[in-house]
Amino acid sequence: MERIGDDLDRRWPRLSTASAAGLLASARWRGVLAVLAGALPALAFPAPSLWWFAYVALVPWILLARSAQTGRRAALDGWLGGLGFMVAVHHWLLPSLHVFTLVIAALLGLLWAPWGWLVRRLLGGMPSAGRTAAALVVLPSGWLMVELVRSWEGLGGPWGLLGSSQWQVGPALRLASVGGVWLVSALIVALNTAVAALVVARAARPSGTSRTAARAIPATAGLVAVAAVTTSAWAWAPRPEAAGGMRVAVVQPGVIDGVGGADKRLAREEELTRGLAGRDLDLVVWGESSVGYDLAERPDVARRIAALSREVGADILVNVDARRSDEPGIFKSSVLVGPQGPTGDRYDKMRLVPFGEYVPARELLGWATSVGKAAGEDRMRGERPVVMDVGNGLKVGPLVCFESAFPDMSRHLTREGAQLLLAQSSTSTFQSSWAPEQHASLAALRAAETGRPMVHATLTGVSAVYGPDGERVGAPLGTSASATATYDIPLAKGVTPYVRLGDWPVHAALAVLAVLCVAQGARALRGPAKGRFRRPAPEPHGPRARTAHGSPAHHGH
Incomplete structure (x- = not known):
């Protein structure tokens, strides 16, 4: 604390001790505001699902970071905002990981520190039209780099990507078919940046001047560009072509408490599945960890499930969570069981x-x-994705729980010929939190990205089905349900631009940041004066405001 006070005395020698203490208190409150501002976008995700709020949720965070006195302070605002965002989106992990949740959030929040620094460099002070225009491209690119890095499985995976908050918005789902969830994220950040730039331009004094109007032009153009891209995607992006249908039943046993949970769950799943007889089904899907025994070690369980398959007239996709007899360790495996027993199709969670x-x-x-x-x-981990044939020429691509968050996995299964995507999941540990609805919503994005319908089948809810355009099919099974649901799912053919082109928005963002680095490096080579970003112009009403003659006003420095 004394060191901080000495630094304040050096920078502002005429400040009294009381003034310095006030600045320190102000810095603390600024940190709290940064955390709260970063947490705001979480309200756009399920369960609140205020999807429209995503379009302005970043504005307070951007305005805070741009007002920082130094680049270091802006980076700190970025870090604290990132911490707030990660805690808010993953707060349901607190009962399981306790303080470790905060540690992870603090580490991942560091990814937003460079983004906060960029916000100040491009929008700080009274930004010129050129810097505002650059911000509309650079800030979304920087945000995508944060999402890309934290999407690595070891850092928690792509849970809570900003674009996934738009899972129930038709135009956003059309954008996802063109550029995946990445394109949706980028356009949301661009929209927030444009709104923040308009706020800054509007706050300029004197208002109504030609310079103020000129600063507002890029921001207004940014808003128009986002609207134009969204409209174009809605009008021109290829739509899924109908290719028949498939009748699938989901079995959701609900919460099973007490000793012998695996046996009780299996008995409940058998009871529910018997009720599906006579419904002319193509497939029955059970949730993650629906079978707690290795079927090779327990042929009696395999025979019971095969008998169910004969009774309902369809294959049953179960999920085995058990120590395997033929390999060391515990696997989570999607196993297809037909009338004669396991068909040999098995996918091990990767x-x-x-x-x-x-x-x-x-x-x-x-x-x-x-x-x-x-x-x-x-x-233990699986080694490769698997596309399964469930009869009648129908092919399905299974994923297990967490894997439905990864756009590349569903895209790969689509390229391998899957007509239906399946996610077997369980979020029973987080039953009363936002997690079940957040998880189910991811299937809508994966369906829209690939142009393939997706079934999200869980043990305890939320189970849901989405069509090839990402729109919900039928009614979901909520977290209070212990029941089955049958869905007539439309199938589609054709390839979406996202499946064909891959993660091109991420590659474009990398190119933008590379060009920025090259440009700054070239300026550095031309001389010290041009080797840095220009210092943001001071606020006209701030402590370094300019006089009427355009020269800096002096305050004893």
Whole structure:
């Protein structure tokens, strides 16, 4: 604290001790505001689902970072805002990971520090029209880099990507078919940047001047551009072509408490599945960890499920969570069981939940098991995705739980010929939180991206189905349901631009940032005066405001 006070005395020698204390208190409150501003976008996600709020939710954070006195302070605002965002979107992890949730959020929040710095450099002070125009491109690109890095499985995966807040908005789903969730995220950030730039231009004094109007032009053009891109995608992007249909039943046993949970769950699943007889089904889907026994070790369980398959007249996709007899370790596997028993089609989960299914660097972070519900033993990983034939020429691509958050996995299954995407999931640990609805909503984005319908089947809700355009099919099964639901799912053919082109918005963002770095490097080579971003122009009403003659006003410095 004394060091901070000495620094304040050096920078503002005429400040009294009381004034310095006031500035320190102000800095603390600024940090709180940064955390709160960063948390605001979480309201756009389920369960609140205030999807429209995403279009302005970043504005307070942007305005705070641009007002920072220094680039370091802006980076701190970015970090604290990122911390607030991660905690707000993942707050339902607190009962399981406790304080470790905050540690992870603080580490991941650092990814937003460079973004906060860019906000100040491009929008700080009274930004010129050129800097405002650059901000509309650079800030969305910087945000996509944050989302790209934190999408790595070891850092928690792509949960809470900003674009996924638009899972129920038709135009946004059309954008996802063109550029995936990445394109939706980028346009939301561009929209927020334009709104923030308009606020800054409007606050300029004197208002109504030609210079103020000139500063508002790029922001207004940005708003028009976002609207034009969205409208173009809605009008011109290829739509899924109808290719028949498929009748699928989801079995959701609900919460099973007490001793012998695996046996009780299996008995409930059998009871519910028998009620599906005579419905002319193509497939029955059970949720994640629906079978707690290795079917090779328990042929009696395999025979029971095969008998159910004969009774309902359809294959049953179960999910086995058990130690395997032929390989060491515990696997989570999607296993297809037909009238004669397991068909031989099996998919082993490839991407595991950090701390939930394995502990990264367990030698270093193994202590997390003592402060929360981190995995006591690491699950084993599968090696490749699998497309299964469920009869009648119908092919399905299974994913397990966490994997439905990864756009590349569903895109790969679509390229391999999957006509229907399936996610077997369980969020029973977080039953009364936002997690079940957040998880189910991801299937809408994956369906829209690939032009393939998707079934999200869970043990305890929310189970839901989405058509090839990302629109919901039928009614979901909520977290209070212990029931089955049958869905007539429209199938589609053709390839969406996103499946064909991949993550091109991310590549474009990388190119933008590379050009920015090259441009700044070239200026640095031309001389010290031109080797940096221009310092943001001072606020006209701030402590360094200019006089009427355009020269800096002096305040004893």
